[in-house]
Amino acid sequence: MSSSRTSQRFRKLRLALREHYRIINSNKLSQFGFWVIILFTLVAIFAPWIAPHDPWEMTYDSNGNFASLRPPSWEFPMGTTHLGYDLFSQLILATRTTLLIGVVSGFISIVIGANVGLIAGYYGGKIDEVLMRITDILYGMPFLPFIIVLIALFGRQLEFIILAIVLIIWRTSARVIRAQAMSIKQRQYIQMAKARGASDLRIIYRHILPNVLPLLLLYAAFNIAWSIITEASASFLGFGDGETVSWGGMLYELWLSGKTRVAWWWFASPSVCIILLVTSLVFVSRAYEEVANPRLRKR
Amino acid sequence: MLDYIIRRFVYTLITIVAVATILFILFRMLPGEPTMQVISPAMDPAVQERMKKAFGLNEPIWKQYFIYMKNLITLEWGRSFVSAQEVTSILSYRFWNTILLMAAGMCMTLVLGIGMGIIMAWRRNGAVDLIGTVVGLIFQAAPPFITGLLLLMILSYNMGFFPTGGMYAPGNRPDGLFDLLTTADFWHRLVLPTLTVGMYYISTPMLIMRDSMLEVLGSDYIELARAKGLKSRVIMIRHAARNALLGVVTIAGIMIGFAVGGQVVVESLFSWPGMGQLMVESAAQHDYPVAQGTFLMLAILVISLNFLTDVLYSYLDPRIKITAKGLS
Numbered sequence: 001m002s003s004s005r006t007s008q009r010f011r012k013l014r015l016a017l018r019e020h021y022r023i024i025n026s027n028k029l030s031q032f033g034f035w036v037i038i039l040f041t042l043v044a045i046f047a048p049w050i051a052p053h054d055p056w057e058m059t060y061d062s063n064g065n066f067a068s069l070r071p072p073s074w075e076f077p078m079g080t081t082h083l084g085y086d087l088f089s090q091l092i093l094a095t096r097t098t099l100l101i102g103v104v105s106g107f108i109s110i111v112i113g114a115n116v117g118l119i120a121g122y123y124g125g126k127i128d129e130v131l132m133r134i135t136d137i138l139y140g141m142p143f144l145p146f147i148i149v150l151i152a153l154f155g156r157q158l159e160f161i162i163l164a165i166v167l168i169i170w171r172t173s174a175r176v177i178r179a180q181a182m183s184i185k186q187r188q189y190i191q192m193a194k195a196r197g198a199s200d201l202r203i204i205y206r207h208i209l210p211n212v213l214p215l216l217l218l219y220a221a222f223n224i225a226w227s228i229i230t231e232a233s234a235s236f237l238g239f240g241d242g243e244t245v246s247w248g249g250m251l252y253e254l255w256l257s258g259k260t261r262v263a264w265w266w267f268a269s270p271s272v273c274i275i276l277l278v279t280s281l282v283f284v285s286r287a288y289e290e291v292a293n294p295r296l297r298k299r
Numbered sequence: 300m301l302d303y304i305i306r307r308f309v310y311t312l313i314t315i316v317a318v319a320t321i322l323f324i325l326f327r328m329l330p331g332e333p334t335m336q337v338i339s340p341a342m343d344p345a346v347q348e349r350m351k352k353a354f355g356l357n358e359p360i361w362k363q364y365f366i367y368m369k370n371l372i373t374l375e376w377g378r379s380f381v382s383a384q385e386v387t388s389i390l391s392y393r394f395w396n397t398i399l400l401m402a403a404g405m406c407m408t409l410v411l412g413i414g415m416g417i418i419m420a421w422r423r424n425g426a427v428d429l430i431g432t433v434v435g436l437i438f439q440a441a442p443p444f445i446t447g448l449l450l451l452m453i454l455s456y457n458m459g460f461f462p463t464g465g466m467y468a469p470g471n472r473p474d475g476l477f478d479l480l481t482t483a484d485f486w487h488r489l490v491l492p493t494l495t496v497g498m499y500y501i502s503t504p505m506l507i508m509r510d511s512m513l514e515v516l517g518s519d520y521i522e523l524a525r526a527k528g529l530k531s532r533v534i535m536i537r538h539a540a541r542n543a544l545l546g547v548v549t550i551a552g553i554m555i556g557f558a559v560g561g562q563v564v565v566e567s568l569f570s571w572p573g574m575g576q577l578m579v580e581s582a583a584q585h586d587y588p589v590a591q592g593t594f595l596m597l598a599i600l601v602i603s604l605n606f607l608t609d610v611l612y613s614y615l616d617p618r619i620k621i622t623a624k625g626l627s
Contacts, residue, residue, distance in 0.1 A: 029433075133310075137321075140314045140602040144560035145578050145594050152582035152590060153325060229442045233564050236444045237579050251444065260448065261456045271445045278440035 023287050033283030040277055043092055044099040051089035055245045058084040072265050079265035082257050090245045091269050097246040098277070101158070101231045105165040106224030112166070113173030113223075114216055118204050120174070121181025132178070138171040144233055151239040158241045161234060165227050173219040180212045214292040221285035225278045232274050247274050304610055311606040316368075318598045322591060323367050327360070371595070377588035379581075386592040390574065394596065395476060396466060397573035401562055403489055404496030405555070412501045413547060416508025417540050423513065431509075435502030443561045447495040447568040454491065461491050464570035492569045499561055503554050504547045511546030515539045548612050555604045559597055 024034045043050065053059055060066055061075055070080045078087035120131040147164040154160045184190065185208065193203050234240055235248030236255070247270040254266045358366070370376070376386035419428040438446070455461045462468075466488055467479070479485050515521065516539055524534045563575035570576065574593050581589035 133313075136310065137314050137317045139605060140318050140598055141321075142559045142563075142594070142597040142601050143557065144563045145575075145597050148563070148578060148582045149322075149325065149590060149594050152585065153328075225440070229440075233442050233444060233560075236442075237564065237567055238583060248442075248444075251448070255448075260452060264452065267448060267452065271441070271449070274445065275437060275441045279437055282436050282440055 029283040030287035033280035036280035044096040047096045051092040053086040053089040055090045094245040102224040102228040105227040109170040110220040113170035116174040117177025121178040218288040225281040376592040380586045403493040407497040408500040412504030419509040420512030439502040443499045511543040
């Protein structure tokens with residue numbers, strides 16, 4: 001009995017995976033985005049084993065000379081900084097920080113946004129009013145300044161950066177999911193489930209949630225992308241975690257060093273990584289957007 | 300209609316009060332001496348004591364809150380720890396610089412974005428459409444400090460077309476807005492930051508305009524206009540674009556909210572003496588009165604712009620049902 005249930009679950013999972021595979025492969029851009037994300041994820045996981053140097057190690061070339069401000073070469077594939085740090089190693093370890101911040105804040109914010117949206121949309125009335133007013137207040141918060149204030153007050157730690165991002169970023173997903181939940185609530189099968197005596201929680205999480213799932217995935221991707229851009233911007237302004245390397249932080253170091261005029265390679269690699277990862281997320285999310293909003297499909 | 304606007308206005312005020320309250324709580328949660336956020340530790344102890352009284356810092360917390368609110372309303376925003384200038388007088392100068400840059404960026408974004416959107420919808424699936432989509436998405440993914448740095452490196456460091464930053468030449472501070480706006484140097488210095496802002500935000504109005512154009516083009520009255528034998532250019536501009544603009548207005552509020560954030564980065568990058576740069580500087584120097592005031596000012600800016608777009612939207616779309624429940 002239990003084994004057949006397990007196999008049934010397994011089949012369901014396989015079907016779901018095949019569905020996602022189909023969505024991602026539906027166009028070239030999302031396919032490209034998918035593989036880029038996989039690549040960055042692998043780099044992030046294996047970062048300490050791939051990186052040839054410590055991110056803050058003063059490197060020397062094979063002739064024993066101090067390797068300061070070297071352009072890309074076989075020895076230093078991405079070049080070095082003015083202090084002789086190997087940019088390739090920094091880049092790889094920064095992938096880890098960036099992805100960690102993106103995924104953690106993207107995940108927490110979508111969980112909050114989904115719950116607020118579902119509850120507000122399903123219950124309506126006073127609950128909806130209160131939750132949406134809170135969302136409105138958050139819309140009045142300038143995003144980056146809020147993060148800067150929070151970090152200036154409480155310190156430049158990774159946790160506060162994630163906290164600051166999460167506190168604000170859930171607002172958009174809450175609004176969108178609420179609207180969707182409100183329209184799904186009107187459907188007949190929800191009314192029938194209610195008539196059968198299903199509890200509110202069951203209706204919300206078993207009947208409405210699966211129907212907003214494509215939208216959830218779409219906004220999860222958006223939230224990850226926004227978190228990455230935000231973290232990079234905060235780091236660039238000097239409000240990043242000083243203990244870890246991040247792509248934005250690398251550009252901040254470049255800006256501080258005043259070597260912008262000479263070290264194009266120092267600028268190039270973190271910038272390309274940020275743009276590549278964020279674009280990939282957007283490309284993949286656009287594929288889900290077509291599922292979430294079928295009207296787009298014809299175009 | 301008027302009812303709706305009044306209600307929205309009240310909500311706007313409530314939001315501002317709420318943001319100010321959050322700010323109060325945040326700054327009181329600050330680790331260390333509770334007086335630290337308003338009184339510089341470097342000051343004379345006697346002066347510190349007097350200031351403590353003025354800000355009511357020896358009162359219970361709820362009383363402090365009322366004093367804080369009263370000070371906000373009467374524009375007693377304190378003095379900078381660094382320059383000892385009144386926060387309000389610093390802000391009144393910085394405010395207009397931010398508005399100038401933002402307005403330039405938004406004008407460029409909206410005019411170019413809407414125009415591109417119309418062309419992309421018109422020549423749907425054509426080369427312009429495809430390139431516009433991909434380039435727009437890449438620009439959107441590139442944070443303004445990357446595009447800004449790139450523009451600086453190419454157009455300023457390498458080719459020397461533009462100065463590297465600032466709003467006027469050093470030691471050449473213009474007196475007054477009029478003086479500023481009539482110098483060619485100002486416009487010259489405005490180009491790079493405006494381009495940076497514009498590149499970051501252009502894809503939003505562009506893609507939304509394109510999508511809502513396509514939606515409008517499928518509707519009956521466009522068919523009717525076609526059947527009447529109107530020129531396709533007339534249909535595009537007069538009939539379709541006008542209605543598709545609504546979609547852009549809807550997101551304009553949210554976009555402006557984000558633009559204020561982008562402003563922080565662009566101003567810091569181009570040493571533009573606006574509120575965004577002030578925000579970064581004051582936060583980095585732990586100049587709390589200035590940081591607090593600047594944040595509040597930026598929040599008020601975002602909230603009022605949201606209010607304005609709401610009003611504009613209700614004005615543009617007569618179909619909108621303004622009931623007691625609001626826009627939702």
